[in-house]
Amino acid sequence: MRLPPAFLTKMEQQLGSNVARFLQSYTEPRTAGLRANTLKISPEALQELLPFLQERVSWCRDGFYYNEEEVRPAKLPHYYAGLYYIQEPSAMLPAELLQVQPGERVLDLCAAPGGKSLQLAAHLGKAGLLVVNDPHPQRAKVLLKNIERYGVTNAVVLSETPQRLAHIFADFFDKILVDAPCSGEGMFRKEPEMAKNWSEAEVAKYAKWQAAILEHIPQMLRPGGEVVYSTCTFSREENEQQVLRFLGAFPDFELLEMRRLWPHEVRGEGHFAAKIKNLSLQAEKKECLMDKNGLWRQQEKNGLTPEAKQALAEFSLQVWQAAEGWQAWLPEGGMVIERAGHILWESLCLPPLRGLKVLRSGWLLGTIQKGRFRPSPAFALGLPPEAVHSAIQRLDLSSHNADDNSVALRYLRGETIQREGKVWAKGWHLVSLDGFVLGWAKGAGNWLKNEFPPGWRRIDGEER
Numbered sequence: 001m002r003l004p005p006a007f008l009t010k011m012e013q014q015l016g017s018n019v020a021r022f023l024q025s026y027t028e029p030r031t032a033g034l035r036a037n038t039l040k041i042s043p044e045a046l047q048e049l050l051p052f053l054q055e056r057v058s059w060c061r062d063g064f065y066y067n068e069e070e071v072r073p074a075k076l077p078h079y080y081a082g083l084y085y086i087q088e089p090s091a092m093l094p095a096e097l098l099q100v101q102p103g104e105r106v107l108d109l110c111a112a113p114g115g116k117s118l119q120l121a122a123h124l125g126k127a128g129l130l131v132v133n134d135p136h137p138q139r140a141k142v143l144l145k146n147i148e149r150y151g152v153t154n155a156v157v158l159s160e161t162p163q164r165l166a167h168i169f170a171d172f173f174d175k176i177l178v179d180a181p182c183s184g185e186g187m188f189r190k191e192p193e194m195a196k197n198w199s200e201a202e203v204a205k206y207a208k209w210q211a212a213i214l215e216h217i218p219q220m221l222r223p224g225g226e227v228v229y230s231t232c233t234f235s236r237e238e239n240e241q242q243v244l245r246f247l248g249a250f251p252d253f254e255l256l257e258m259r260r261l262w263p264h265e266v267r268g269e270g271h272f273a274a275k276i277k278n279l280s281l282q283a284e285k286k287e288c289l290m291d292k293n294g295l296w297r298q299q300e301k302n303g304l305t306p307e308a309k310q311a312l313a314e315f316s317l318q319v320w321q322a323a324e325g326w327q328a329w330l331p332e333g334g335m336v337i338e339r340a341g342h343i344l345w346e347s348l349c350l351p352p353l354r355g356l357k358v359l360r361s362g363w364l365l366g367t368i369q370k371g372r373f374r375p376s377p378a379f380a381l382g383l384p385p386e387a388v389h390s391a392i393q394r395l396d397l398s399s400h401n402a403d404d405n406s407v408a409l410r411y412l413r414g415e416t417i418q419r420e421g422k423v424w425a426k427g428w429h430l431v432s433l434d435g436f437v438l439g440w441a442k443g444a445g446n447w448l449k450n451e452f453p454p455g456w457r458r459i460d461g462e463e464r
């Protein structure tokens with residue numbers, strides 16, 4: 001790979017005698033990794049399912065290496081059940097460093113496509129609130145898709161500037177991740193094109209951009225809260241100097257930890273992460289549901305219309321043989337609301353999002369169409385395993401059975417399912433593989449109509 005001469009000079013100055021080892025790393029193959037989605041499966045159980053996962057990533061409790069010359073994990077059906085996310089191992093560091101605890105309010109400010117958001121969601125579990133944001137509209141759509149495919153139910157997906165978020169979420173978050181846009185020097189091995197576009201002017205441009213983003217953190221991070229700032233680049237201007245500038249501008253903040261992963265020292269492409277704490281005096285944490293004047297969400301507590309309740313009951317009777325059965329799968333700390341025909345479970349902690357670009361304000365359960373409830377793919381993927389086991393209308397597939405495996409692949413390609421001698425009851429069925437939900441299908445006599453969304457389908461020959 002040809003590296004820009006000015007980049008080489010800079011790295012020589014930065015790394016001194018280690019630069020030879022650093023440059024040697026560009027001649028070696030890039031590292032590939034994936035992370036178990038613990039909302040659905042433990043790393044140990046994933047290892048049993050995917051025996052090629054031999055080696056763990058030392059800085060991430062749920063991360064594994066794999067050899068991309070030998071396997072393509074994104075082609076396997078379990079990938080579509082959201083059991084793992086393909087993520088470069090160094091990129092697993094920042095979310096791990098943030099040490100999110102269940103029940104916290106967390107912001108991922110520069111979130112798309114969402115690798116780190118999913119990691120934060122897994123650490124939160126079904127409790128607390130995760131706000132994920134990316135100002136780029138197309139990237140925000142990919143972020144939403146990942147949040148839904150990986151079964152995250154307590155996330156709000158926004159596409160906003162940090163400045164506009166800061167107005168709504170003043171003193172709100174316990175933890176914030178700022179995985180900033182950067183010059184991407186750690187991406188050169190994966191995307192050599194990026195090396196061609198590198199220049200000192202680009203580094204300076206990103207440094208300015210990052211400072212402008214960080215400026216809004218003090219407003220959103222509650223006293224005692226913590227922020228992790230990270231990049232996948234090596235320049236000091238975008239890393240240490242950025243952190244020092246922030247600490248200088250906001251004396252109430254203290255640096256807790258600063259880490260660098262270098263490609264010549266670890267198995268990974270390289271990353272920077274710094275953890276900073278807001279030491280300003282402890283203010284009272286805002287109560288969920290409350291604003292300064294009382295209730296945040298008073299008007300919205302009306303719940304569902306009778307028509308929507310009836311439609312949900314009919315659907316629930318069909319799938320779980322109980323009119324109220326669907327409610328058993330809702331996490332604590334939220335409420336179900338209806339907005340323009342959409343049925344959503346929303347966290348009670350959510351302040352009004354007036355004026356913000358909201359892609360999703362919670363877990364989309366489905367829509368009401370002509371008086372009937374149509375479950376969303378996100379509803380299926382967010383269901384806990386008990387919801388699958390207790391469904392009376394379902395298609396269970398096993399990856400150990402060749403016939404089942406090919407049915408699973410056909411389902412993921414969007415094909416209709418037929419099985420000899422099998423008659424399917426009318427209405428909604430849950431399709432699962434090894435007990436993990438893949439999605440919905442609709443019974444129609446001797447075939448099952450495929451309801452796997454077109455944008456999520458497996459395309460033959462798809463490589464990763």
Ligand SMILES: C[S@@+](CC[C@H](N)C(=O)[O-])C[C@H]1O[C@@H](n2cnc3c(N)ncnc32)[C@H](O)[C@@H]1O
Binds near residue numbers: 091112116182
């Ligand atoms: C390094 S990427 C994030 C990768 C992501 N955290 C992940 O792990 O998948 C940086 C992101 O910041 C977004 N971005 C650009 N300008 C921004 C701004 N002013 N505020 C917040 N995010 C911004 C970009 O659209 C981009 O998606």
